Amino acid sequence: MKKVIIPTLTLALLASTWSCKTSNNQDGDNDGDSTKVEISDEALLDSVQYRTFNYFWDGAEPTSGMARERYHIDGQYIGDDKPNIVTSGGSGFGIMAVLSGIDRGYVTREDGLARMTQIVGFLERADKFHGAFPHWWDGETGKVKPFGQKDNGGDLVETAFLIQGLLAVHQYYVNGSDAEKALAERIDKLWKAVEWDWYRNGQNVLYWHWSPEYAWEMNFPVRGFNECLVMYVLAAASPTHGVPAEVYTEGWAENGAIVSPHTVEGYELKLRYQGTQAGPLFWAHYSFLGLDPTGLQDKYANYFDEMKNYTLVNRAYCIRNPKGYKNYGENSWGLTASYSVKGYAAHAPNESEDQGVISPTAALSSIVYTPKESMQVMRYLYNKGDKIWGKYGFYDAYSETDNWYPQRYLAIDQGPIAVMIENHRTQLLWKLFMSHPDVQKGLKKLGFDSPHLM
Template identity: 65%
Template sequence: MIKRFVYILFVGTTLGACGKRDAHETVDATSKKDSSAVAISNDSLMTLIEYKTFQYFWDGAEPVSGGARERFHADNIYPQNDKHIITSGGTGFGVMAILVGIERKFITREQGYQHLDKFVSWLEKADRFHGVWPHWWNGETGKVKPFSPNDDGGDLVETSYLAQGLLCVREYFKDGSDGEKKLASRIDKLWREIEFDWHRNNKNVLYWHWSPNNGWKMNFAVEGYNECLIMYVLAAASPTHSIPAEVYHEGWARKGGIKNDPAHEQYGFHLDLRHNSAQQFGGPLFWSHYSFLGLNPKGLSDRYADYWEHNRNHTLINRKYCIENPKQFKGYGENCWGLTASYSVKGYAAHSPTEDLGVISPTAALSSLPYTPDESMKVLRHFYEDLGDQILGDYGFYDAFSEQHNWYPKKYLAIDQGPAIVMMENYRTGLLWKLFMQAPEISQGLKKLGFTVQQTN
C-alpha cells in the first residue's frame, strides 16, 4: 500500500508556534489497510502540500543568502556542484511563499521577517547591472554565475519575477513594526533602481539581457505572447525608470500582431492571443502562471485579451489534449494532466501539446487551481492518493514524472515549486493577488498601458 503523509501539525494553530519543523515529521500510515484511516479533506490536503512546498524555500533555502536554490536533488546527484547557486526569478516566487508560510502559520511573522530581512541585506550587495539582477548568482558570494556564455549580466525577465515578489513583501510589511517598515523602504529603493528604460536599447521594445562584457549580444527582444507580460507591466509601473505605452503596444503586442485569429478554436476553446511558436494549442502552462502570481487576471483585460478567460482556456486546452492523448502515453487522463516546462526524460523541456514527451509536471495542474479548481483538485488527489511516495517528497511533489517511461526522479526546481504554492494560495485566499494589486504603481502602470481592471469576487 502506498504510504500516506498526514501531518499532526494541522491541528489547531500549533504549527505557528513551532517555526522551522523537521520535514520528516509525519505519521506513517503504511500499515493501515483501511484507507479511511488516512482520509484527508481537500482543504487539509492543500494545506499539507503548501506546507511541504513551502519547505523548499525555508528549510531548503541557500543558507548564506536565504535565496532559493535553482535546483535541489533529493537523490544528491547533481550535474555539477551547484547547490549554492540561487535563481533570481525562483527567489521572487520564494519570497511570496514565505508570506504564505506566515499567513498559514507554518512560521511566525517574526521568523518570516528575519528571513526576508536577511535576504534583502544580501541582495543589496549582490551583483546587478543598471539595477537589473542576473538569472543566477553564487549564493555564497553574490557574484553572477553566467546562465550561458553571453548571458553574464542583467536578466530583465527574471528580475521582474523577483520584483513582483518583493513588491508583495513591501506591501505586506509597510504598515508593520519599525523594523518591518524599514524593510519595506529598502525594498522600495531596490525596486526604484531597476532601469527598465535602459533595456529598451533605444527601441520600442524591451530586451531580455544586457551584459557589461557582451552588451546586447544576446539580442533577445521580448515580444508576446509568452511568460513575460509582467515585465512590461512593471516597466510601465516603475516610478523612476518607466517606459511609454508604445513600447508595450509596438514591442510586446507587435503592433497588434499578438491578437489571435477570431476564428481560432481548439477543443471548443478560443485563445485571444497568439502564443509564440504554439499558436494552435497555446504554449506550456507556465505562460499562464509566472506573470500572474501577483498580477490578478480576474477582471483584467486590454485591447488584446480578457486574461482570465484566456488563461482558463489555455489550461483547458492543455487538459483536453492530455485526455485525448494522441500519443497514447501511459497515465494520461482526467486525473493526470499538465504539460509545462520542467525536467524531462531528455534533460529539460518546455512540455506542451506541441512538445509532448510523455512527461507530466505536477506544477502545471496545481498552479492552475484558480483557473480549473475542480479539474485540478482531481489531479491533486490522484497524485497524493494513487502515486504517493513515487512523486511526493519533503519539499512537495517532485518536478516531473513519466509513467510511460517509468521515470520518477527525486528532483526539484525553484521556478516550478514557487508557482504551485503561490497559485494554490491565490485560489484559496487571493493573498498574493491582493498584495500586488494594491501597490499604487501597479494600477498606474496598468492604466498607462490601457488595461481595464474590474473588481470581481
C-alpha cells in the same frame, strides 16, 4: 489576512493518512499501487502548500536565504550546478510562498521578517546590471553565475519575477512595525533602482538580456504572448525608470498582432502564442502570481478567460493523448517546462513537444483557473505516495510510460504551486501585489481594467 494552520498537525496528518485510511485503488493505475488515501480537500491543500513552502524555508541556501535553483534528493548534480546556486526569478516566487507561510503561521512573523531581511540584504550587495538582476548568483558570494556564455549580466524577465515578489513583501510590511516599515523602504530602493528604460536598447520593445561584456549580443526582444506580461507592467509602473505605453503596444503587442483568434482542442483562444497554438502551462502562471487575472483585461484579451481556456487546452490534449502515453487523462495531465526523461524540456500540448512527461506544477499551479480539475490531479499524485511525494512536496516531473520518477526539485516549478494554492484560497498574493500604488499606475498607463484599480 491572518489564518493560522499549525504545521505539526499537518505533519501528523501526513503520517497517519497513508498508514490508517486506505481503500481499494480505483484510479486505473497499473503501476502496483494498491491503496488510496482518504483526506479532505482542505487538508490536502494544507499538506501540499506546507511542504512546498518548505522548499523555500528549510531548503533555502543558508548564506543568502534565497531559493536554490534546484535541489536533488539524490545529491547528484551535473558539472558545476551545485546547491549553492540561487535563482532570481525562483526566489521571487519563493518569497511569495514564504509570505503565505508567514500569514498562515507556518513560521512566526518575527522569523519571517528575519528571513526577508536576510534576502534583501543579499540583494543589496549582490551583482546587478543597471539595477537588474542576473538569472543566477552564487548564493555564498553574490557574484553572478552565468546562465550561458553571453548570459552573464542582467536578465530583465527574471528581474520582473523577483520584483513581483518583492513588491508583495513591500505591501505586507509597509504599514507594520518600525522594523517592517524599514524593510519596506529598502525594498522600495531596489525597485526604483531597476533601469527598465535601459533595457529598451533605444527601441519600443524590452530586451531580455544585457551583459557588461557582450552588451546586447543575446538579441532577444520580448514579444507576446508568453510568461513575460508582468515585465511590461512593471516597466510601465516604475516611478524612476518607466517606459511609455508605446513600448507595450508596439513591442509586446506588436500593434495588435498579438491578437490571433484560434480554436485548439475545442477551446477558443484570442492571443498568438509565438508560433504555436498553445505553449507550456508556465505561460499561464509566472506573470499571474501577483497580477490577478480575475477581471483583468485590456484591448487584447480578458486574461482570466484566456488563461482558463489555455489551461483547458492543455488538459484536453492530455485526455485525448494522441501519442498513447500511459495513464494520461483526467487524473494525470499538465505539460510545462520541467525536468524531462531526456534532460530538460518545455513540454507543451502538441505532438512535437510532448514527451510523455507530466509536471505536477502544471495542473496544480492552474488551480486558480481550474479548481476542480486541478484538485483531481493533486489527489491522484498524493495517492501515489513517496514515488512522487517528498519532503518539499511533489517532485518536479515523472513519466509513467518510462517508469521515471526522479527525486528532484526546481524552484521555478515549486514556487507557483504554493503561491497559486494561496491565491485560490485567500487571494493573498494578488491582493498584496495589486494594491501597490506603482503597479496600479502602470496598469492604468497601459489601459488595463481590473477590479483592483481605484
